[in-house]
Amino acid sequence: MKLAVPRRHRSIALAYLLLLVLVVVGRIVASGFLGVDHIDELIDEGALIGFVALGQGFVILAGGVDLSIPWVVTSAGILVTTFTGTNSSNMLWDVPLIIGLAAVVGLINGIGVVFLGVTPIIMTLGMSTVVEGALLLYTNGSAGGNVPHPAVFLATHKIGQVPVMGLAWLVLIVVVTFTLSCTPFGRRLYAVGLNRRVALFSGVDVKLVTCSVYVISSCAAAFAGIALAGYVGQSYLGMGDPYLFTSIAAVAIGGASILGGTGNYIGTVAGALTLSVLNALLPTLGFQPAVLDIVYGMVILVAVAAASLGGRARTD
Amino acid sequence: MSRQANESGILSARGVSKSFGGVAALHDVSFDVLPGEIHALVGENGAGKSTLVKIIAGALSPDAGEVLFKGDPFKPSDPGAAAEAGIGIVFQELPLIPDLTVAENVFFDRQPLTRVRTVARRRLRAECVEAFERFSLTGIDPEAQVRDLSVASRQLVAILKALAADPSLLVLDEATAALGPSEVTWLLEQVRAAAEAGVAVIYISHRLAEIADICQRLTVLRNGESVGSWRNGELESEELVRAILGRRLGQLYPGIPPTVKPKVMLETKGLRAGRRLRNLDLQVKEGEILGIAGLEGQGQLELILSLYGMLTSHGSIFVDGVEHRINSPRDALRAGIGLALVPEDRKTEGLLPTLTIRENLALPVLHRVSHLGYISSQKEAELVGPTIHRLNIGRQDPSQLAGDLSGGNQQKVVVGKFLISGARVLLLYDLTRGVDVGAKAEMFLTLNELAAEGYSMLFYSSDVTELVNVAHRIVVMFDGLVCADLLNDGSLDEEMIVAHMLNAADRTGVVGSLVR
Ligand SMILES: Nc1ncnc2c1ncn2[C@@H]1O[C@H](COP(=O)(O)OP(=O)(O)OP(=O)(O)O)[C@@H](O)[C@H]1O
Ligand SMILES: [Mg+2]
Numbered sequence: 001m002k003l004a005v006p007r008r009h010r011s012i013a014l015a016y017l018l019l020l021v022l023v024v025v026g027r028i029v030a031s032g033f034l035g036v037d038h039i040d041e042l043i044d045e046g047a048l049i050g051f052v053a054l055g056q057g058f059v060i061l062a063g064g065v066d067l068s069i070p071w072v073v074t075s076a077g078i079l080v081t082t083f084t085g086t087n088s089s090n091m092l093w094d095v096p097l098i099i100g101l102a103a104v105v106g107l108i109n110g111i112g113v114v115f116l117g118v119t120p121i122i123m124t125l126g127m128s129t130v131v132e133g134a135l136l137l138y139t140n141g142s143a144g145g146n147v148p149h150p151a152v153f154l155a156t157h158k159i160g161q162v163p164v165m166g167l168a169w170l171v172l173i174v175v176v177t178f179t180l181s182c183t184p185f186g187r188r189l190y191a192v193g194l195n196r197r198v199a200l201f202s203g204v205d206v207k208l209v210t211c212s213v214y215v216i217s218s219c220a221a222a223f224a225g226i227a228l229a230g231y232v233g234q235s236y237l238g239m240g241d242p243y244l245f246t247s248i249a250a251v252a253i254g255g256a257s258i259l260g261g262t263g264n265y266i267g268t269v270a271g272a273l274t275l276s277v278l279n280a281l282l283p284t285l286g287f288q289p290a291v292l293d294i295v296y297g298m299v300i301l302v303a304v305a306a307a308s309l310g311g312r313a314r315t316d
Numbered sequence: 317m318s319r320q321a322n323e324s325g326i327l328s329a330r331g332v333s334k335s336f337g338g339v340a341a342l343h344d345v346s347f348d349v350l351p352g353e354i355h356a357l358v359g360e361n362g363a364g365k366s367t368l369v370k371i372i373a374g375a376l377s378p379d380a381g382e383v384l385f386k387g388d389p390f391k392p393s394d395p396g397a398a399a400e401a402g403i404g405i406v407f408q409e410l411p412l413i414p415d416l417t418v419a420e421n422v423f424f425d426r427q428p429l430t431r432v433r434t435v436a437r438r439r440l441r442a443e444c445v446e447a448f449e450r451f452s453l454t455g456i457d458p459e460a461q462v463r464d465l466s467v468a469s470r471q472l473v474a475i476l477k478a479l480a481a482d483p484s485l486l487v488l489d490e491a492t493a494a495l496g497p498s499e500v501t502w503l504l505e506q507v508r509a510a511a512e513a514g515v516a517v518i519y520i521s522h523r524l525a526e527i528a529d530i531c532q533r534l535t536v537l538r539n540g541e542s543v544g545s546w547r548n549g550e551l552e553s554e555e556l557v558r559a560i561l562g563r564r565l566g567q568l569y570p571g572i573p574p575t576v577k578p579k580v581m582l583e584t585k586g587l588r589a590g591r592r593l594r595n596l597d598l599q600v601k602e603g604e605i606l607g608i609a610g611l612e613g614q615g616q617l618e619l620i621l622s623l624y625g626m627l628t629s630h631g632s633i634f635v636d637g638v639e640h641r642i643n644s645p646r647d648a649l650r651a652g653i654g655l656a657l658v659p660e661d662r663k664t665e666g667l668l669p670t671l672t673i674r675e676n677l678a679l680p681v682l683h684r685v686s687h688l689g690y691i692s693s694q695k696e697a698e699l700v701g702p703t704i705h706r707l708n709i710g711r712q713d714p715s716q717l718a719g720d721l722s723g724g725n726q727q728k729v730v731v732g733k734f735l736i737s738g739a740r741v742l743l744l745y746d747l748t749r750g751v752d753v754g755a756k757a758e759m760f761l762t763l764n765e766l767a768a769e770g771y772s773m774l775f776y777s778s779d780v781t782e783l784v785n786v787a788h789r790i791v792v793m794f795d796g797l798v799c800a801d802l803l804n805d806g807s808l809d810e811e812m813i814v815a816h817m818l819n820a821a822d823r824t825g826v827v828g829s830l831v832r
Binding site for chain 1: 624626644645646648649666667668670671675678679680682683686689690691733737
């Protein structure tokens with residue numbers, strides 16, 4: 001039997017199927033699930049996951065992983081409240097500055113991985129600790145301040161029926177999908193993730209590509225941090241913590257190989273929405289939030305197992 | 317089929333069929349291998365030879381038909397089970413484990429154990445040394461990690477692994493593709509000795525001279541179907557080629573074209589790299605095909621790699637009179653040097669098997685097919701299409717996954733990449749390894765056309781016959797230096813070149829890497 005979906009998109013189709021099943025289950029078991037308000041909430045939370053998973057997806061695609069995302073998210077959230085505060089006009093300067101700082105963090109990650117040969121897990125974990133320390137010094141251990149209005153607008157307002165954050169996400173989805181599937185950078189990125197030696201032989205600047213995914217990841221995390229501050233209306237230390245595993249899990253559910261080289265953002269979007277639906281569904285079913293952690297853990301383990309099993313089947 | 321007919325065959329295939337996603341790789345194939353017989357299996361790239369081997373090994377199961385081993389239906393669950401039943405197989409893709417030592421690989425499924433069931437290291441080593449002696453193989457350290465070995469040495473290890481298990485059926489899938497002349501001689505001797513001891517051998521190779529030399533019978537596969545089985549010598553070589561290709565082949569070697577111009581396109585002065593390349597001076601002229609000969613590991617690979625920026629080198633490299641610093645493949649491509657290296661393991665190093673042929677071919681030239689920052693599929697198709705036609709890759713479908721191609725067709729993709737890369741100096745490293753006669757003939761024609769268009773080529777091949785028939789000039793390398801520079805004006809033959817290769821070794825008394 002032949003499926004109409006090409007082989008490489010099959011796992012992405014599967015991710016959407018999973019999402020559909022969850023939604024249907026939700027409709028059946030929980031009343032009020034997927035009401036109009038509820039949908040907005042699901043989209044907003046999905047978008048936040050989608051932002052961090054965007055960056056994580058680039059890094060994973062190149063065969064690495066970025067563990068520094070949570071503290072970059074937290075830093076961006078805290079900086080935007082303490083720095084900018086209620087003075088919205090500062091946003092114009094502060095947002096590029098915050099994202100620029102994040103880019104520096106990403107660049108250091110990339111340089112460590114590419115030029116010093118540190119493994120991605122160690123490098124980004126180390127960098128995460130550095131960022132955490134710097135942030136604690138800066139805040140003296142207590143964060144505060146007010147969220148500037150534009151961030152609140154982005155995260156909570158609607159244009160007509162449509163949440164602004166959903167629109168922003170849509171724009172990013174289009175841009176990222178285009179970048180991955182239609183640009184030389186995207187093609188080279190897949191090549192690097194599949195096999196860096198072949199990519200190198202083919203004249204791809206492997207170092208540049210690898211470096212840039214870490215920069216993209218940090219920038220996306222910073223953007224997510226700003227949006228998150230707007231969404232929860234405040235900032236606090238550790239606000240980015242949940243986004244480490246969600247970012248990896250969204251990518252994995254979305255059908256990307258955790259070992260790099262396959263998957264695309266359309267799949268990750270399904271992964272992010274799935275997690276956001278799970279997030280909402282589990283409490284209504286009477287599960288504790290801790291169950292969600294178990295689910296994340298399982299998802300990642302299953303994804304890694306599937307990736308290595310799939311890899312083995314291929315070489316046979 | 318009556319049972320009677322199989323009595324004598326140690327292995328019989330009966331109406332074996334196998335398809336992959338609707339494409340038939342094997343259709344109703346039957347043949348018998350007798351005990352003590354060397355039975356050659358020949359056919360084009362993609363004819364289904366390796367698929368048949370994988371079915372015998374139990375790595376694939378047939379859609380229809382069956383395999384009989386020693387008269388009984390044989391369905392091993394995996395290659396391990398086949399090995400246990402007495403079938404020793406050297407697969408085309410060399411499934412050795414790079415992180416283990418030679419000894420650990422050779423005895424992978426039969427490690428000698430101590431009483432507490434750990435590996436008995438000393439005994440393992442001793443047994444491996446014994447195996448080396450028994451099959452008179454020298455020059456490889458049993459304690460070396462397989463990842464550090466050259467392709468040829470890995471191939472020898474894989475062969476030793478199969479031989480050392482004392483199989484009653486030995487299957488060699490293109491085992492000589494990566495071997496140099498002296499190593500091929502060694503292998504043929506071992507195969508003959510095994511056959512004399514009653515071992516049946518299935519021998520797969522694209523080198524028809526070898527086939528004529530060694531086998532008693534041969535079976536030809538074409539497009540997954542058996543064309544027939546013959547006794548060796550029953551077919552003239554032209555008839556054999558026709559059976560393989562299904563058409564006549566004018567000639568394998570198109571002759572060496574008079575295309576050499578005086579201009580020097582590539583020059584190295586005092587090139588040094590790694591431990592193997594010491595002080596190499598070389599000149600390649602416009603339109604010239606310069607053959608590189610030498611025993612395994614005399615710096616040929618290092619020369620190619622340093623010219624392509626994969627290996628840090630010292631000394632100077634001039635392309636078209638201009639000195640270039642080449643520190644990466646990007647630098648090389650920019651200086652106008654292209655590389656068609658057929659790497660050790662095509663599947664994992666030569667191309668990206670999960671991408672399409674088109675995506676693989678376009679990878680080095682993405683900047684040329686993109687427009688306003690995105691890849692124009694039309695430009696991509698225009699650039700890639702002619703190359704796919706020219707090399708006659710697979711079903712000529714650019715959107716086919718490279719990993720689904722047969723071995724030889726994958727090779728063509730690797731080669732195709734440089735044809736469109738726009739380089740003027742082409743480094744060709746073991747270009748024709750594992751490529752069928754038809755494709756070889758096409759490739760040599762292509763090389764001649766390229767020479768006529770003014771391309772300069774550095775052509776390394778482990779097959780000396782090929783060098784003599786293709787190159788304008790041949791340099792013999794030994795110990796990182798050029799030890800002979802021979803103009804191929806019709807007076808050269810294989811023996812003379814091999815003599816040069818061996819002479820240098822004898823003179824210096826270094827015969828370490830030589831298989832005797
Ligand atoms: N796993 C697979 N999936 C899809 N098609 C396959 C697969 N393996 C082999 N094929 C196809 O089956 C056919 C036979 O391949 P096979 O590797 O047996 O050829 P071969 O005779 O060994 O060629 P070569 O001389 O190039 O090694 C080819 O058309 C190949 O593309
Ligand atoms: Mg084969």
